[in-house]
Amino acid sequence: MTELRFERISTILSDSFIPILQAGLKFTIPLTLISFALGLILAFLVALARISPIRLLNEIAKLYIWIFRGTPLLVQLFILFYGLPSLGILLPPFHAAVIGFTLNVGAYCSEVVRAAILSIKKGQWDAAYSIGMTSSQAMRRIVLPQAFRVAIPPLSNSFISLVKDTSLAATITLTEMFQKGQQIAAVTFEPLWLYIEVAFIYLIFCTVLTYFQGKLERFYDNKLA
Amino acid sequence: MFTIKNIEKSFGDFKALNNVNATFEKGKTTVIIGSSGSGKSTLLRCLNLLEVPDFGEISYDNETLTFSKEHKLKTNKKLELRRRTGMIFQSFNLFPHLTVEENIKEGIITVQKRNKIMAQQAAIAHLEMVGLVDQKDKYPHQLSGGQQQRVAIARGMALKPDVLLYDEPTSALDPELVGEVLNVIKDLAKTGITQIIVTHEMKFAQEVADHVLFMDKGEIVDQGNPSELFNHSNNPRLKQFLNRINH
Numbered sequence A: 001m002t003e004l005r006f007e008r009i010s011t012i013l014s015d016s017f018i019p020i021l022q023a024g025l026k027f028t029i030p031l032t033l034i035s036f037a038l039g040l041i042l043a044f045l046v047a048l049a050r051i052s053p054i055r056l057l058n059e060i061a062k063l064y065i066w067i068f069r070g071t072p073l074l075v076q077l078f079i080l081f082y083g084l085p086s087l088g089i090l091l092p093p094f095h096a097a098v099i100g101f102t103l104n105v106g107a108y109c110s111e112v113v114r115a116a117i118l119s120i121k122k123g124q125w126d127a128a129y130s131i132g133m134t135s136s137q138a139m140r141r142i143v144l145p146q147a148f149r150v151a152i153p154p155l156s157n158s159f160i161s162l163v164k165d166t167s168l169a170a171t172i173t174l175t176e177m178f179q180k181g182q183q184i185a186a187v188t189f190e191p192l193w194l195y196i197e198v199a200f201i202y203l204i205f206c207t208v209l210t211y212f213q214g215k216l217e218r219f220y221d222n223k224l225a
Numbered sequence B: 001m002f003t004i005k006n007i008e009k010s011f012g013d014f015k016a017l018n019n020v021n022a023t024f025e026k027g028k029t030t031v032i033i034g035s036s037g038s039g040k041s042t043l044l045r046c047l048n049l050l051e052v053p054d055f056g057e058i059s060y061d062n063e064t065l066t067f068s069k070e071h072k073l074k075t076n077k078k079l080e081l082r083r084r085t086g087m088i089f090q091s092f093n094l095f096p097h098l099t100v101e102e103n104i105k106e107g108i109i110t111v112q113k114r115n116k117i118m119a120q121q122a123a124i125a126h127l128e129m130v131g132l133v134d135q136k137d138k139y140p141h142q143l144s145g146g147q148q149q150r151v152a153i154a155r156g157m158a159l160k161p162d163v164l165l166y167d168e169p170t171s172a173l174d175p176e177l178v179g180e181v182l183n184v185i186k187d188l189a190k191t192g193i194t195q196i197i198v199t200h201e202m203k204f205a206q207e208v209a210d211h212v213l214f215m216d217k218g219e220i221v222d223q224g225n226p227s228e229l230f231n232h233s234n235n236p237r238l239k240q241f242l243n244r245i246n247h
């Protein structure tokens, strides 16, 4: 590599670092946080439907999980963004992305939440009922806090996957980090270095998240043994 | 007084309780004995509706609950009865995510909706009763089995139930820890609370019981005061059971 070329690349990388990071802060992170929060709520409701003795709820939940786990996320995003307009439903890219990721998180995490709730021993329910709790009190006060600890590692994995999956939103015209990187690569003709830079920023995001996951787990372990 | 009439309970095709009748006197301690699988736990769990009987009646105070396959019991009736009973489990079942003190306060705050200060006072008072005030900030896993079971008793008592139900409260304990739990139960018996205890500790049963029920194959086959039952019963099944357990 000549000195001139090296200088050129380092200028491009340092000039592009802030715009890419900004795209991350403006789109990737909000998209991840909003989708994950909504997705968890959905996952919880779907898990309850799966556990419930009501047959119809059960079947609806299963159908939903089946569809969203059995089809590619990319295809789901295309249906939402490019497909729905033909039914007269026009979604801005950010909205379409939030809906797509939420539905996906909801499907995957509902199984995690369900397994975590079912992992709590029957004796805990018995004890909660024996002190006079209603089922929803027992769920809220006794079972969920314990199930939450069980669910932290798998949910964290889903969360970290989601950070990376948001790069798919580039395909529906959202200028998140990856799209930004693409744009800069296209005008500078340095795809290798640009995409490595993008990868590096994702890596930083995920490393920070993994660090907090560890903290959260240890916080609960100290309480629960 | 707590009366049950013609209680039946099946699990699938298996009849765990068959036409069980009994009266539990106020302020007395009743001990239920019987071999494994005879339906002792099922009966106890029917008394606070952790299992709902298929048929029969449970009466307490002026209230009578009637069970049948056709009529589903209303949830508020279920809760009402549960809130008059406390239960102590073989495996303690303390809430592992709460401290000892929080375990006791939980029901007072969430179920009885009393304020935090009253809950705290009740927790401390009941921990004093079982000799564990100094452990109040620990989590259950930091306590011995005997201590955990005493906390469970305090948790049950703090809700001021009319009846305390114990399902083999010492069976999961190391032998050297059994005594401390039995002593707490004996002390409680003297305070005039109504207790119903399933146990395999025959010596303890003789000491603490006012009345003993012997169950076999889902039925109460003999009952009486402890000296009658343990020493002078003519029931062959009871004799066989006592023989087996004493050897």
Ligand SMILES: Nc1ncnc2c1ncn2[C@@H]1O[C@H](COP(=O)(O)OP(=O)(O)OP(=O)(O)O)[C@@H](O)[C@H]1O
Pocket: B011, B014, B016, B034, B035, B036, B037, B038, B039, B040, B041, B042, B043
């Ligand atoms: N939830 C259940 N589902 C199916 N069968 C059950 C259930 N609970 C109890 N049984 C059956 O009912 C019978 C009575 O059980 P129960 O637990 O009341 O006996 P027990 O007298 O308490 O015995 P042990 O001394 O072993 O605790 C047993 O044969 C048991 O297998």
Ligand SMILES: [Mg+2]
Pocket: B040, B041, B042, B167, B168
């Ligand atoms: Mg039992």
